[in-house]
Amino acid sequence: MIGFGNVGRSVARILCETTNGALELTHICNRNYKRKMQPWVPADVVWTDDIQQVLGSDVGIVIELIGGLNPAEQIVRGALMAGKSVVTANKQLIARHGPDLLQLAKDHGAQLEFGASVAGGVPVLPALRSGLSGDRLHGISGILNGTCNYILSRIEGARIPFSEALEEAQARGYAEADASEDLDGGDARAKLAILALAGLHARIAPEAIRARSIRTIDAVDFDYAAEIGCTIRQISRADLQEGTLFADVGPSLVYINSPFGRVYANQNLVLTSGKYGGDMAFLGAGAGGDPTAVAVISDLLFVAHNLSAARPEVSSLVSTPRVSSDFESRWYLRFFVKDKPGIVARLSAILAAHHLNINALLQKPGHDKSALPFVITLEPCRDSLLHPALEEMATLEFNTRPSLCLPILG
């Protein structure tokens, strides 16, 4: 592992916690590594600040997590030319040199994976490589930058000026002191270039994609957008039409009820459009050490799986747990009754006897008194506690139909 920052620490921790045997962490390389050392890293892991010590070793995979173009490009090229596979989260490197580096990997019998370079833990790049590989995609769009999404969500929620939302994001660590790369679209268009490469098989320079800044957005724009059912998000989109790739990154109006309109704070959403499979959506945590580490480790497992001929026995991977339907949840109970005084009193007495707490009683007007529907909702309890009460209530003579019991999720 080269680069032991936030993501590197998460990757190392998960590798150390999850001893599945397929992967072994051998080296951690970082400048001034002594101040970075962690007690939970196994003693046989080599700490070093010398990249050549990693490249010259017999490791099978190099994890590049230092970011930026220089010296990351030299490191990745060096590793691939030494026949080592590379897993990287480096969006700038892949956006600029992805096709060349993929060819270099192929020429040296190595693999290059970069699932963590776009949308953090949202497995959209692996989906493009695997489950969507059978489709012919023509469009990809997404909310790809958590900083912009945080700031726009905050302006939307609190109607504060852009400058105030930016300061807040900086104070909370969601934006850097110089956030230009995020705010002006440089980050998102590198990611869009990678998505276009992986999903549309189109090689485009990030600089060829128009990027518009979100700095121009005013709180009043959310008022006007709301007038027409919209909100504002930084949207990255690419559409392949007859040999032209239409591409744009920047603030855009999206319908409040659309998938994009409901993406808040640090979430990323990617939509794909395919000739055969139609539209697909992928939503999840777009950044953060642990989610990004999931993408890195998934790539490591993928590469390791390809490198190793031996596969574990299926039975060793599969457990046979006890199965139960005894979920705890809130509950919706619906009755149809022949109306008469005292019905609620008798039902609530049974619930109380079973220590079940009523959350609400609902009765909508306008129904026939001979088959009157009404509803009781209950505070969270396990199914098994509720069941005896339901059986008791089912025997009451005023029921005109069997009652209905549904869990209330979320």
Add this chain to the structure above:
Amino acid sequence: MIGFGNVGRSVARILCETTNGALELTHICNRNYKRKMQPWVPADVVWTDDIQQVLGSDVGIVIELIGGLNPAEQIVRGALMAGKSVVTANKQLIARHGPDLLQLAKDHGAQLEFGASVAGGVPVLPALRSGLSGDRLHGISGILNGTCNYILSRIEGARIPFSEALEEAQARGYAEADASEDLDGGDARAKLAILALAGLHARIAPEAIRARSIRTIDAVDFDYAAEIGCTIRQISRADLQEGTLFADVGPSLVYINSPFGRVYANQNLVLTSGKYGGDMAFLGAGAGGDPTAVAVISDLLFVAHNLSAARPEVSSLVSTPRVSSDFESRWYLRFFVKDKPGIVARLSAILAAHHLNINALLQKPGHDKSALPFVITLEPCRDSLLHPALEEMATLEFNTRPSLCLPILG
């Protein structure tokens, strides 16, 4: 290919359209195949009704698309024992015999893939195999049955009785004459068992999962659910807690604003919860010939990729298209002006001169007349047509700030 129904026809068509060289369709096996033959299938494809002719040939991969347990199980076992890899869309087979068949595949150096068995074209099973493999998942839930979702969406939308919604679904081909397997949860719990196997590494018999029918749902339940901000969907969920797998399939209340509450008709949605990556959502077309075929073809490419050592040159897969930002869309133009008579007249004259159509003029009250915000929305046009008009409008003396122009998407 064994079984040439709706999905088989789509798979064959895409294979014939997409000549990427990695895959070659050699045999189509179906009872009474003569009535199934299609003019677009290449003449060198062998049509047969004899499964042994396929299993005895030198094909590398058998595609099983006949469904059900018998004779599908014998066919899949026969293929795997002959060292052939198998791609199947058969949920009942995998839900019941998945682990055994995976072991059988491993024992014979073959592969078994079943990405099409759950959620049609939504690449959730490939995501569990690839991009989420680095996480440790503890929960999976989903809307997995299009028939139930269609019927519940119809009761929700039209407040019709269940029986009427079912008849409508049957008339439109969304439900079978005997729809018990869908309505009573048998279909969804087979899919949930597969998701539990692939995502939670838990082997459970589908029959061990409680399934509740949607037949009990009345239109009035949507009225009461709406009272507490909810709607009703058939939800399948599995949660692994300390060695117990909590699992349930059946109608449940979900918040209207939650991801589940916004899934309509034939869409499928799957949510996963992981220790490291948190929550992820996958949404798309859950059934249909073409989307399901995408899942089958993606599996075929995955298996072929593993079988073949030779990889195509990267450059042969990647195009270098022209890049443009000249999208057509509706537009949002926001101005800050020093108020005086005639502003709208002058702006609209410029727009008219450029043949741009105004969709709406928006001006919210309560703003300072010396820096008054107001908005014009435009009918769809290309960016390049709008740009000269924007430049002209920027020169007008009443602007107190640069105007803002954003696309309106969707």
